[in-house]
Amino acid sequence: MGNAVLEIKNLSKRYNSQWALKNVNLRLEKGRIYGLIGKNGAGKTTLMRMVSGLSFPTDGTVELFGRSKDNGIENINRRIGALIEYPAVIGNMTAKENMHFQCLMRGLPNFELEDELLELTGLKDTGRKKVKNFSLGMKQRLGIAVVLLGSPELLLLDEPINALDPSGVIEIRNLLKRLREFENKTILISSHNLPELYQTATDYIIIHNGEVKDILTHEELEEHCKSYISIESTDINKLAMVLEKELKTGNFQVMPDKSISLYDLPGNMEQFGQVLYDNGVVVTKLAAVETSLEEYYMHVIGGDTNDGFVQE
Amino acid sequence: MMGLFRSEVYQIRKTLAVKMLFLFILLTSVFLGIRESGASYATEIKEAGWDYLLYGGGSLLSSMEDYSLVVLLAALLAGWMVSSAFETRTIQEAVCYGKSRTKVYLVKVVTYLITSFLMCLVVWTGGSIFIFIKNGIGTQEVVGNLCQWNYIAGMLFAGSLAYLSIFVICGVIAFITQKTSITMGICIIGIAFGFNIITALLPESLLKIVNYTPAGLYRQVLKMDVSFNDIIRTSCISAAWIVAICAAGLWKFKRTELK
Structure with a gap:
């Protein structure tokens, strides 16, 4: 078992006659940042939704921290934080009120954490501004702050840097690296911004048409991209x-x-x-x-060059 | 589970729409109550031969009989409190955090039912309180089979349960649709008008069955000649419906893929 935080075996998901995921096998080790790369509809969000409990697998198993999700997820899932598709924020509350709401829901006693996390994500000075008046990037930052409540050991981030300005992207990148280096957190992050993912992740998982095509470390990728x-x-x-x-x-x-x-x-x-x-x-x-990461990705999936990826 | 409840209460406190609605119905019912306790209104009632409305018990009955208002309140709150939680993803967040779907569902439904009931209570009593103060509760001749306090207590208890069986349908619809506008539409059009259309179209023999469903339960106790048996029977049937509909909603929610 070792340091496996997440172990997925033969995970499959079917919607009617369409397979969204097919026999996915993954093992995430503690203290690493995994970049999940795939085009729209590849199965990235589906995978994250099944790990977080929002969706049910057609086949296969998901083990978190060595325990199967079939045995009850209540205590296991408290060790993960998930930001899937859109941040869970309430528009008619301020950032602080949203954090307070989430603290209450989680049963966390430490309300000081709210201010710390808001400062960490650059939202400390939003004052009485309602979240419905936030920009998309600010909402995304608040979503990340919410995810960090309770100090989860595994973070599932589905395109967290979408809509962030360049400085915001750098802040989040540094934050994720800090979380990995100093708190030994494991992070699974999906993104279309391949150059950014290249700078952030320690490992890469390439997924295409519901199948994992390749899993490689940053060093292996550099070897391939020579x-x-x-x-x-x-x-x-x-x-x-x-x-x-x-x-x-x-x-x-x-x-x-x-x-x-x-x-x-x-x-x-x-x-x-x-x-x-x-x-x-x-x-x-x-x-x-x-060879860039994008070119390597194209090589792995054998696709065309226009697949909606950000190229910088 | 307490954490979920606390967060729900906190959210209600911070939801301007709910506070505005509460204030609106409070002011409206107080205004109507003041109007109904006036002399000109009393004359109008006497001329129509509805003497029982002059008293607190009758006024309460009249308020509770307004089915459309109750359904409107239930629909609005189902949309604002339940469906919107899916749109803001707070329910998904709770499930991701590891809160069991059963707890998430029960807390949401119970909070919604309590809030809806309290709103309705404000409507029913807000207007009647002035008539209670001015003309008293009523006389034994006004109601049929029960003494006045038993009549009011029974009407409130059983009538509330009967209406809760309708509220819970709105709540379950909200869980299924997960969209505020669709929930409100289905609840208002489907329940408010749908029930009336069904009762209008059904033959006499089948109407008796409707009286034992949420569509007609409230009529079993909101009447002048209600008996103790009516109250007990309606309360039990309403409670059974609430449990059954809740259970059906929970069964569905546990199998629903959350977006």
Whole structure:
């Protein structure tokens, strides 16, 4: 079991004849930030809703802190905080009143925590302003403050940085990192902002059409996203043969567009070009490329390049 | 569970709409009460032959018979207190935090029923209090089978339970629709008018059955010649309906996917 905070086994969810999730297996370790990446409708929110108890799985199990949710979630779920889709805030109350309401609902005795969390999320000076008059970003911050009540060990954040201004995004990023480093919290965060997720998460879970396609650490992602050389040629088979036999490298990939991505960067480009020329390889295009998280994601799901992701 | 109750009470205190509604019905019922205790109104009543309305007990009966107002209050509160909780996601937050759906449901329904009942009590008594003070409770000849205090107590108790059986339907509708506007629409149109349409269309033989449903229970006790048996029977049937409808709503809520 180790440090598993959340363990999901063969989790599936079906709505009529449509599978929203299919045989998802996940294990979240304590003290890490997991970025959940997927396009709209991939199953990210569905997954979070089932973990938090809002939705019921068709099949599979969810274990939180080593205990199955079938055995009753009441005490287990108090150790998690969830912000799913929209923040749970009441429009005709102020930020402080919303926090007080949530404290009462949770049975928390420490009302000083309200002010601390409002300060942490930059809402301390909202005074008597009603939440219905807040901007979407302010409501999102209040939602995050609410989620942090009760000091949960696992945070489920469904696109928490939507509608936040750049400074707000940085604040939340720093907050999440602080929560992980100093309080050893585990965070599962979904976002369309891949560059931001790249800076925040320690691990990445790629989900597509209800299936988990890949799970990798930040270090593994950096390994995959390393630079490569893209080569186009009139005879791709000949090029591949030359790379294998003459340059003694198998670390390349033939892409769908009939180009070759070479991951072993040659130390001497002049010599490299000479070898290709001497073996009769006609190069039509040669470019040095760095893979971004988005490109890696596209590579994993095998999709097109227009999938609603934020590119900065 | 106490935490849920405390948060509900706190939210009601902070909800301007509920406070405004309470103030409105209090002022309206007091105004009407003052008007009904006036001499010109008394003359009008005597000429119509409705002498029992001159007394506190009769005035209370008259107030409690206003079914449409009760349903309107129930619908408004079901929307504001129950459905809106889904729209603000406070119910989802409670479930995410690990509060059992049973507790969340029961606390919400009980708070709603108590608030609705208190509002109705203000309507019923607010207007009658002036007639109580001016003309007294009534005479033995005014009501049929019970002494005045028993008549009033029985009417209030059984009548309240009968109306609560309607309130709980509104509450369950609110849990099912999870939308304030749809809840109010269904409750006002479906219950206020629907019940009347059903009773108008049904043959005489089936109307007797309606009298044992929430649509007709209140009529069993809100009448001049109510007996002790009527009060007991209506109270028990109303309580059974409240429990059954609550249980059905809970069964549905426990299986509902929350957005």
